[in-house]
Amino acid sequence: MSRWLGAAVVVVLLAAVPIWFEAFWLQTGLFAMAAIIAAIGLSILVGIAGQLSLAHAFFVAIGAYGYAYLADRIPPLLALVAAVLLAGVAGALFSPIAGRVRGIYLGLASLGLVFLGQHIFQNATGITGGYRGVAVPPFSLFGFEFTGADGLVVLGVPYGPLEKLWYLGLVLVALSLWYGHNLVRSRPGRALATVRDSEVAAATNGIDVVRYKAAAFTVSSMYAGLGGVLMALAFGRIVPESFGLLLSIDFLVMVVIGGAGSVGGAAAGAVFVTALPLILNHYSGSLPLLAEPGSGGVGAAEFSRLLYGAAIVAVLLFARDGLAGLVHRKERVV
Amino acid sequence: MRRVGLLAVVLAFTVTACGKGGAEEEPAKGSGEQAVKTGPGASADTITLGYLPDLSGVFAPNGKSQMEGANLYWDAKNKAGGICGRQIEVKVQDTGYDPQKAVAAYQQLSGDVIGLGLVLGSSIVNALLPNVQQDQMFLNFAGWTSDILPSENVAIAGTTYDIEAINAVDFLMKEHGVASGDTIGHLYFEGDYGENALKGSKFAAEKHGLEILEQKITPADQDMTGQVSAFKKAGVKAILFSAAPPQAASLAGLAASQKLDVPIVANGPGWTPQLLTTPAADAMEANYFVVSSMAPLSVQSEGVTKFLSEYQAKYPKGTPSSNGSLYAYAGAQIADAALTKACENKDLTRKGVLDALHSLTALDTGGTVAGTLDFSDPASPPGSLVYIAKVSKDAPGGLEALGEPAQAADAEGYSF
């Protein structure tokens, strides 16, 4: 009973955010939501299935570009679904390598995909617009446009694209968390965890290891694709530079400091990694330690970068189960 | 449940702390001559300008010197009384050259500023443009690509990379004996800057029957061995350069070492005085030229002299650069002119400033930017003249202007 009440309070509060918070917070929140969705996917791949991947940014880009390209041609909702499927197909196509190459070789091989992707996005100007990028068509659902054009006002607050996207983001995040939670404790989820802990044990329990590795890549890429679509919508315009190595690394950091294999941890890691620099920047004026931008000394941007590095080191040294481990103090497992 | 309760309290607290502030325009208050209509970013005693440089990403060095230039200008302006009685406040947000951060940074600034004094990078401007248009803000773009045209909101100090490249080809043909049928190499960055310059050089090449040998690189490429070798094999008569200083040093040094003794003409961002401390300094002094609408610091114009003296007073240890601090300085001059004009029009709203900007048809920057600037047509860059300068170890900033700013005849027929 109290759980339902608590959930209801959280839902109401989250739904009220656009009424109270300024555009900056909505924008930051949307980026965090996009990161949460994609990070859950990577957590399934790295944490549950034990397949190290540095290619996540590539699959995020497939989702983002896929949506931007398709939404001009088919209804945006279909474009969203198609973009997610497209990312899934890209993940499945990578599975011959994923099936053959193991461990750190897989991680670094997948790194190659990010560089190849960047090259393709820069050069396939017909679809991606090259370095100029492409405008992302606004989302619409059964004729309801996610733009400010309809002049919708709620409680005195004009509802523009950010306010509307906020709700789309909430729904997508909720669905992603729900699916992720279900998956972890389901037949395929158990199969993936067994593949991670012992491929031999998995195989002798009737699990087709190669197929499940490919499936893990596919599902994870579909998550990445969905995250990519939301990211594209939050941006309004996407350029190749957004989907580079740094983004891939960020995703891996989210998963590791969140606590590999924990869906909730990945979400927490995503919020931390995405929002930390934005929020530090936001408050840079009120933090006495930081130098004014442009005045030399340690500025907010450098400070947040240093904090990011220090957080990675600290979490790995002192909280090995990541942020998720801090919440659930579990018995230490061998 | 206790956790949820706590969360609710925290949230409620945050909510009350930062309720969504309205951003309505205030009607003209007061009476008589003082009645100036204001909007977001302008009050009775301050005008707030937003700056979105890159302070932590790949162009952080540029970003820092740009902020030096901007601060220099506005500090002096404020000391002299500000603009129509109002002090200018500068709000800076770092973009890290990351469109995602830039969008968030913009959202953070947008409620409080009247316009954007400087934004670095065309991918960032592209990402911001939908919002900027909706907010009717003016935006001073650091980066000279014509991709951004036509946009009502964007102001560029001077001309664009493609026009620079056309002028560069013209210069090579007139002064360095490049003739129809020759091949010119063009080494350019992937992305807006390089590819915009390439558009110009291709236009000029077609017009004059020249061949262009393209070599595209990325900022991560630091060693031009392969590129120089390709140029040498093709027997290029000259090289156009649209990349960054580290690549310039590598290119010039390698060309000299491979006995590829041809002129290299670079766009503005291809130069920094630091290059004179590299081993390639001699090679650059012999063959390196820069085409830019920003004045080389050796030009003795009123604006540049003023800039230099102010700069040395404020940053005795700093090194002024023409596409960093001087550019932001010139950008501030433009913003100043638009704001002043808007104030004269009694309309310090964002729209008012934008209209004021477009009414400037012959803005004289005192020579920091070549020629006078005309902002009336959003479809073409405000300036069309360029300085051509030669590397010289003795000149301030390492560049010595070759003659007065000029414009190649070809540029007239060029469509953006």
Add this chain to the structure above:
Amino acid sequence: MNQFVTLFVGGLFLGAIYSLVALGFVTVFKATHVINFAQGSVLLLGAYVIARAHESVGFALAVALGVLAAAVASVLIDAVLIRRIRRADLGTLAILTLGVDILLATELSRRIGTDVLNIGAPWGSDVTEVAGIRVATSRVLAGGVAAVLVAGFWLAFKFTDFGIAMRSAAEDGEVASLMGIRLNRVAATAWALAGALAAIGGLFLTSFPAAGVTGSVGLLALATIPAVVLGGFDSPGGAVLGGLIIGVVSVLTAGYQEELSFLGRGLGGVAPFAVMLLVLLVRPSGLFGTREVTRV
């Protein structure tokens, strides 16, 4: 043809520098099973110290200082951080070094700021003519130094007590410790060597024909990742060969950009990764890497 030879030779010399950095990766991996992503910022640190010090203490001493600084920094990463979670999995250790890399690289680029620091090499932009091909002297020297160092490494690995301790520890750490080999000492030595190699790699990567030390030089170490993977993570020979291959591939794809323009321009940075992917498809553990064995 002449162009091909010029490019090929240029690529080999560039590759020789990559080989040094890659050898550092492999040394650390063999001794401690860590993928050291901090190699890039250690490289930057070495180059930075050389560039800052050469004016006051002279080039030779500056190089010594730079190498020392990089080696010490590298050892500290191992001794202070890695050692505490030595038995963590590969991914965790790799991310840990990434965190260190972010810290070190951020601070160094802040210090370097807008500057392009001259590394101060006495040979400047001199050029040497070898069999009709003109190559930057610094590259020839780099090739020579790389050859000497690689040979020295090989000899030391093969014949000295240290080399035997190192190889024993790499093959079976537990048994090595049973033989009285101090693993922490072996690890520290490996990290120190990797740091020193990175600094020397940094010296040559930032001297002519490159411009000098900028904040982004650390990223150059990324270019050696395909080299290491290509050669096989635990194979020093593979690292050297991989470095050479990557050098040649990137210079050739740049030089033949016109002919390869159907693949899109600007291939130089991508080609090494593409080659790496192709090699991994055929040999999942690189050219000379040891295959992972599944134990039951």
Add this chain to the structure above:
Amino acid sequence: MHDLRVSYAGAVKALRGVSLSVPEGSVVAVLGNNGAGKSTLLRALSGTLPASGGAITGGTIELRGKALPRDDAASIARSGLVQVPEGRRVFANLTVEENLRAGGLAAPDRAKRAEARAWVDELFPILRERATQRAGLLSGGEQQMLAIGRALMASPQVLLLDEPSLGLAPKIVERVGEVIREINARGVTVVLVEQNAAMALAVADHAVVLEVGEVALRGTAEELAESEAVRERYLGVSTQAAATGTRVESSAQPLAVEALSVRFGGLAALSDVSFTVEPGSLHALIGPNGAGKSTCLNVLSGVYAASAGSVRYGSHELTRLRPHRIAALGVARTFQNIALSPRVSVLDNLLVARHRLMRSGFLADGLKLPRARRERAEHEARVREIAELLGLTELERPVGTLSYGTRKRVELARALCAEPELLLLDEPVAGMVRDESAAMADAISRARAELGISVLLVEHDMTFVMGMADRVTVLDFGKRIADGTPATVQRDPDVLKAYLGAAA
């Protein structure tokens, strides 16, 4: 060594107060079954416990009155206590010469090193001949010589030998025995850890028998060799053959192994082995360490590829199937080293075995469709039944937090949850105390009776096997040396020899 206590990861108590004193210049043998704590004892002595997640929780270790450090293997080695690890573990990619040099790094000085080198050359002339070859290319026996030689290079005062006879031919084992005596003759104290009681008792002065982390017997070698208790432990002789299980009604098909051979590189792990598991029977596959039992099991479950021969389950040829296909035929197995997911709950670990019986996939399960929920509920109910059959409670706990014995039972339960027709068990009672192993035997028998399955059991513990098997196949050095009922096998002279050596 006094009252030594060691535990792994706080859960498994591997040594529970072992005291042992080794007189200078003697040879002391430490005997015991798999999991008795022999290796743990050596790890504690040599300071390598932390590397395997163990820790000394009590007691002291002293060498000549001086306490040894607990976790610094290198300085222990340098202080003169040098170990020859189990399974030889030579540095395969180093040459023979380099291996010896590696050993010499712990020698106190150059002179000692040279002296040791001369001695090694004298002891093992073969190593001299093969000095420039890679150690990985040597035969098993030569590798053992090299491993001993490598340890001698450090001029040890005390030499610890961990299972030096493991997987070696009888002639070589004899040679190893001689070498140990020669080494001892030079004044080096030797601690010999062995499963091969015959060999160990032949060379040792004193011996102790460890059993589940405690000293069960101690005495001089002669006393122990004559002791009935030792015979019982190694051959299960005193257990009455009457206890043999009866065959159960079964839907399983016969498993026929014919002329099976497996080669790793040049090494023959199995050669020409044949036997048949009749439906509903409990068939035991036994043999000393390194005899090829586990290899055989790995081929049956598809983990290793056979070099020659065939394995047929009913009409299916298993050697050509991938493991998950074999599982789909109703063949389940357990692992000697426990291959459970430690961070996952017992329940979920058990449900993994239902994989082949369940149908829901990424869509149905992820979206929690009613079909998937119903399926899950049905299977969970069945899993709980089986867990109860094996006495498993606390199904929500992560497996990694359970004791070793319980984990072993979870491992068995998981195999049973697959509803197999044929169950392959790899050393189900290794490392268990007597009560635990009795409970395990009981669990296996009950499961067999209730579920009607055939069982192929690989085991070390003779007592355990003799009590329950219908039929026994004995392997030694990859070859079948006996096959028949427990009673016949127990009296087979080849078997006696394999277990107790020629002396028995």
